[in-house]
Amino acid sequence: MTTSVELTWVSALRAGLASDMVHDDADTLERHSRDSAPFSPAGTPAVVVTPETAEQVRHVLRVAHAHGVPVVPQGARTGLAGAANADDGCIVLSLLRMNRILEIDRGNRLVRCEPGVTNRGLSDAVAAHGLFFPPDPASWNDCTIGGNIAVGAGGLCCVKYGVTADYVLGLSVVLADGELVRTGRRTVKGVAGYDLTRLFVGSEGTLGVIVEATLSLRPAPGPSLAMLAQFPSATAAGEAVAAIIGRGHVPSALELMDQVTTRAVADVGHPMLSGDAAATLIVECDDRDPAAEVAAIAELCRTAGAVAVTVAADQEESKRVLDARRLVLPALQRQAASLPGRPTAFIEDVAVPRTRLAEFIDRIALIAAEHDLYISTVGHAGDGNLHPTVVFDQADPSAFARAERAYDAIMEAGLALGGTITGEHGVGILKREWLRRELDPGALRIQQGIKNLLDPEGVLNPGKVLA
Amino acid sequence: MTTSVELTWVSALRAGLASDMVHDDADTLERHSRDSAPFSPAGTPAVVVTPETAEQVRHVLRVAHAHGVPVVPQGARTGLAGAANADDGCIVLSLLRMNRILEIDRGNRLVRCEPGVTNRGLSDAVAAHGLFFPPDPASWNDCTIGGNIAVGAGGLCCVKYGVTADYVLGLSVVLADGELVRTGRRTVKGVAGYDLTRLFVGSEGTLGVIVEATLSLRPAPGPSLAMLAQFPSATAAGEAVAAIIGRGHVPSALELMDQVTTRAVADVGHPMLSGDAAATLIVECDDRDPAAEVAAIAELCRTAGAVAVTVAADQEESKRVLDARRLVLPALQRQAASLPGRPTAFIEDVAVPRTRLAEFIDRIALIAAEHDLYISTVGHAGDGNLHPTVVFDQADPSAFARAERAYDAIMEAGLALGGTITGEHGVGILKREWLRRELDPGALRIQQGIKNLLDPEGVLNPGKVLA
Structure with a gap:
């Protein structure tokens, strides 16, 4: 039957x-x-x-x-x-087979594409026209634009260029019953009616299926320069971040690695990194005069107590500086490889107000000690968005349970510091219970109402975001 | 009874x-x-x-x-x-008496305030902390932050700094039944659940009453420099705009005045303006090297056929250049004052893709001729957002009817060029019939569903936005 x-x-x-x-x-x-x-x-x-x-x-x-x-x-x-x-x-x-780029409009700085185009595919295609699609999640080589929109993806560049949501002008969405609707516009500005486009961005496939997106683009940035500073404490690194932001600098990346991460990357052999530092900041500037800006930021790092500062003199050196950030995942995977069973390095995603960054890092270190876990914390310091990463053996029930408890403790700490349970990865199944703790009951009820309105039969990705 | x-x-x-x-x-x-x-x-x-x-x-x-x-x-x-x-x-x-600024957080670059604070009051208050709230509608001296959020206001700065919506991190909203809900966050990034904040932005009081807003801020920009270029045709001015944008310049203002506006401002006695030009561009740059940038833009204007280019040498001259834009409304009011009855200069608000700007200006001139009306067109060229302004006597039934028909013809032309019926003024009552023409039926039905969900009794600003 x-x-x-x-x-x-x-x-x-x-x-x-x-x-x-x-x-x-x-x-x-x-x-x-x-x-x-x-x-x-x-x-x-x-x-x-x-x-x-x-x-x-x-x-x-x-x-x-x-x-x-x-x-x-x-x-x-x-x-x-x-x-x-x-x-x-x-x-x-x-949606992987719906991967066509339908239009690149240079004059209006926009691109229209299907959801299955990869972030990299789109970025390369528009770069050929002197344009720039900033969102750059770590998985940019593989992840799709549809997925980026569905979760509201971010990346390193957000500190200067904003998140995926900021680039979505309009969408074509198939609703639960198969109706096709278009939202948004092709113009830079527009306030005609409620912002349905933003409602679908970050809705993780629970309100409709994105089948086309119109995305705004930026002019390709000029050459960038990077620098790296190492600090004796997370607090000193946090002070440097506050000074950089406070002075009005807008770097194109402002990344922080805690002590565990710094050591892991130093151990895989990055020449500019001392594994003894408590924290490392990596800064990239793509302003009109990046040399002047990185020099000014380097000075702020020194004032905040940096023990070692490396300013790239040219593009070549700049790449090597940025390699320190790129090496984080390989370094953690190497850590994981030393574990038995089914090792993983699972990346959390919590954002706190920028000023609470150092405090958050210190709390994560305490949580690691308390749960006897290896936790590496790296993240987008300029946005207060951290990615604590637990390296553990999923096949070990005790490690699995401790890791799960540690993630809960980290989210709890993030919320206690005025933060959010997710800066750019989304809620999915993983955080739907935590969503209830973050949102006020009225807001949660409205969200449920919107879900019921758009998907009364509950066929669209049921059980995701909302329980 | x-x-x-x-x-x-x-x-x-x-x-x-x-x-x-x-x-x-x-x-x-x-x-x-x-x-x-x-x-x-x-x-x-x-x-x-x-x-x-x-x-x-x-x-x-x-x-x-x-x-x-x-x-x-x-x-x-x-x-x-x-x-x-x-x-x-x-x-x-x-909401005018709810006008307190509750918090200015310099480290996290945010401000929390009540809805009745004026745009100017907020801007001045945060400027005292070295911070910058960019949205600058023409009415900024009087208009409130609550109103700015409710309509999704813009201004001159949007070409570089975006619109009001881009600065709203979170809201406290009283719903139709009196329940208070909080949306959004205090962090720079966050994707926890559906974006209710954006749903309330631009909803014009039809979904809830904003009683508090958390707004993100930017560092105060450095000194700016301005320039002014006059063109023999709207097409030439449009080509200059395309070249400026195409070369990746991001001016802090990029304003266009058509022939009628140029003459009106020249007639009130602006010394840098020839009333004979078909179009005038006013550009302001606040980048790190504004002198270099305005010089480069001036060159692009000359290449596009500018007949006269004035580049400000200093802040003083810069102010005088920008005066040409500030004089538009007084100049049109003077035009209006010459009319009998109840004269008005009513400002429309349509946005088109940037590349269709010149075409749109030419169509508006045709509409003015066709309806025997004085129409001055000025606007945010960098965003494709124009404000055609009809100067007419509201007490004259024929003029009133012609003006109304002209506004309809302008919106129709805007939509035909791939634009939107409103870039930054909103729908209200004025454009709710036009909203039906812009939105696709499915999107309109979702909007009506959201309205019914949040205001089932229809007590919140009934008949606005949606008929």
């Missing part, structure tokens, strides 16, 4: 899609069962569909809606909150 | 407010009946209330909700779309 019911809707799906767009082999189902978040439960989808057009996405939603089958939209599954994890028996709707 | 019912809810209102917070004298009612939009109908409120606290606002909404009385939130009534116009028998809820 169950089988024949399933067959009914799977047949209906197939009727509107090419034969190579409906997959139900065990391997494909398994590969599409989860994103990159280790703590979130994931089921096995009934089918994975890979449409190529908005009309095909509409067909999928119409079938799902008619038969009450959950639909889980997916991009590159680089997400870190379980937002793309499958439910048992769901349709995984992979 | 009617009177006694009215007395019931007015008595209930008085029970929770001080005696000087409930006004029903004819003069006060009349003064609060409308904002600054001439074409929109306005009724006479039953009472005007002037609470001083969020609790008092909650009381007003609870009474209104219980008795089904419409509530029209009001700031300084500088709005230009009728969004603050009273309904007959409504409660006008003036």
